[in-house]
Amino acid sequence: MGQEVRYRVRGGRPLSGTAFIQGAKNAVLPMIGAALLAARGRTVLRNVPVIEDVYRALELAEHVGAKVEFHEAERTVVIDASKLNDPERAVLPADIAARFRGSVLFVPALMHRTGHARIEGVGGCNLGSRNLDFHYRGFARLGAEVTEDTERNHINVEASNLRGGRLYLDTPSHTGTENLIMAAVLAPGTTVIEHAALEPEVLDVIEFLSAMGAKISGGGTGFITVEGVEQLTAVEHTIMADRIDAGVFAMTVAATGGEVSLVGAQLEHLGVARWKLEQMGVGFSQEGAVLHVQRDPSVPLRPINAVTSPFPGFATDLQSPLMALATLADGESYIHEAIYDGRFALADELTKMGAKIEVEGTRAIVHGTTNLRGAEVIAHDLRTGAALVLAGLVAEGETIVAPGYLVDRGHAQFASRLAALGGDVERVTVS
Numbered sequence: 001m002g003q004e005v006r007y008r009v010r011g012g013r014p015l016s017g018t019a020f021i022q023g024a025k026n027a028v029l030p031m032i033g034a035a036l037l038a039a040r041g042r043t044v045l046r047n048v049p050v051i052e053d054v055y056r057a058l059e060l061a062e063h064v065g066a067k068v069e070f071h072e073a074e075r076t077v078v079i080d081a082s083k084l085n086d087p088e089r090a091v092l093p094a095d096i097a098a099r100f101r102g103s104v105l106f107v108p109a110l111m112h113r114t115g116h117a118r119i120e121g122v123g124g125c126n127l128g129s130r131n132l133d134f135h136y137r138g139f140a141r142l143g144a145e146v147t148e149d150t151e152r153n154h155i156n157v158e159a160s161n162l163r164g165g166r167l168y169l170d171t172p173s174h175t176g177t178e179n180l181i182m183a184a185v186l187a188p189g190t191t192v193i194e195h196a197a198l199e200p201e202v203l204d205v206i207e208f209l210s211a212m213g214a215k216i217s218g219g220g221t222g223f224i225t226v227e228g229v230e231q232l233t234a235v236e237h238t239i240m241a242d243r244i245d246a247g248v249f250a251m252t253v254a255a256t257g258g259e260v261s262l263v264g265a266q267l268e269h270l271g272v273a274r275w276k277l278e279q280m281g282v283g284f285s286q287e288g289a290v291l292h293v294q295r296d297p298s299v300p301l302r303p304i305n306a307v308t309s310p311f312p313g314f315a316t317d318l319q320s321p322l323m324a325l326a327t328l329a330d331g332e333s334y335i336h337e338a339i340y341d342g343r344f345a346l347a348d349e350l351t352k353m354g355a356k357i358e359v360e361g362t363r364a365i366v367h368g369t370t371n372l373r374g375a376e377v378i379a380h381d382l383r384t385g386a387a388l389v390l391a392g393l394v395a396e397g398e399t400i401v402a403p404g405y406l407v408d409r410g411h412a413q414f415a416s417r418l419a420a421l422g423g424d425v426e427r428v429t430v431s
């Protein structure tokens with residue numbers, strides 16, 4: 001049997017001090033995919049979070065023919081994609097690609113550089129149904145031939161003759177928007193994408209692609225126009241701070257009480273989550289690049305109603321930590337998960353810790369206040385794991401959260417950053 005990572009947490013300490021917010025997972029993954037579009041030069045990405053999804057993305061980049069260096073201490077990735085032109089290597093193999101959702105973001109570069117892509121698997125958090133139909137339909141409208149090999153469960157994309165086209169998304173898909181933009185940047189002619197996503201990471205990716213030479217307008221309006229260019233150049237880019245990492249830290253301070261400065265976090269990137277946390281009793285103040293978060297532990301948290309929706313709505317990735325936080329509020333909270341049909345696995349785990357949560361479909365009622373108690377609990381996905389660490393920090397006794405790999409997929413040095421704030425959290429490896 002291999003080794004397993006676990007998070008061991010003991011509750012009861014307020015948090016205080018300064019935490020550094022990592023670079024955004026959901027910006028760096030599309031940027032690694034975008035870096036493969038450059039036929040010349042070396043891309044330098046700074047503020048890269050040292051997380052498992054980045055390791056997987058870099059493995060995948062090497063697998064398809066790029067040369068990659070990860071200078072972890074400097075949080076810098078260097079990618080040379082000049083030799084990425086072998087159609088035989090234009091394959092996203094299940095053993096790497098099925099371990100993270102961002103693997104689908106490699107398809108545009110493979111289409112443009114090799115004329116072909118075979119997708120043997122795409123992973124990501126298990127949150128219910130997560131289709132890729134918007135991506136494939138968009139590639140087809142740009143001239144690709146997308147076929148499914150049902151026997152092997154592969155998708156084959158032939159794309160020797162991409163050209164601009166009129167595209168739309170049924171809902172403003174985050175990676176869908178990024179993928180259609182990347183598919184369009186080197187396709188001759190004009191592409192229009194209607195109902196595009198507004199997430200800050202999408203804007204960061206547009207900024208990166210624009211620096212590479214892409215012609216993209218309308219980012220942040222929901223209506224994006226791309227004029228195809230002949231080639232893109234490798235550039236240097238510093239990745240924005242991770243708003244979900246910042247939200248998780250803010251909610252953890254809300255749970256334990258205390259006062260913490262989050263370096264790099266931007267209040268405006270929290271969207272509606274900011275207002276919900278303020279209503280619960282959390283104080284925020286932004287001072288340049290530092291976000292101060294405080295919560296007086298002597299005043300009970302107020303219950304809350306929240307509905308997840310695309311940015312600037314309440315981020316679905318913050319729904320799990322919000323549920324954990326709501327168990328501590330004085331009264332009934334109502335949560336509607338409107339993005340995913342299977343993102344309430346956390347409720348059963350919190351119940352093991354003493355929480356009272358009723359789930360019906362995509363709606364949950366959380367009955368607070370609960371005196372949480374430590375337990376052995378399962379991280380069903382990345383944010384469930386982070387939420388259970390949060391719960392452990394206020395629970396009586398010891399909480400063990402496993403598998404820790406899922407937390408490590410998206411939060412860098414999670415235990416040591418919380419421990420530096422005074423939290424009793426350890427990341428342990430057991431065989």
Ligand SMILES: CC(=O)N[C@H]1[C@@H](OP(=O)(O)OP(=O)(O)OC[C@H]2O[C@@H](n3ccc(=O)[nH]c3=O)[C@H](O)[C@@H]2O)O[C@H](CO)[C@@H](O)[C@@H]1O
Nearest residue numbers: 026101102129130131132133134135173174175176339340
């Ligand atoms: C790597 C990355 O950036 N992941 C984020 C991204 O995922 P991701 O980009 O996969 O999420 P989407 O915005 O695409 O998904 C939103 C909804 O649209 C549906 N859908 C999406 C595409 C498609 O072709 N067909 C379809 O039906 C999905 O099943 C889901 O119900 O945005 C999500 C929503 O903010 C976040 O939870 C993820 O952290």
Ligand SMILES: C=C(OP(=O)(O)O)C(=O)O
Nearest residue numbers: 101102124125317382383
């Ligand atoms: C759902 C998430 O990620 P992914 O799309 O990479 O599975 C997440 O970050 O919470």
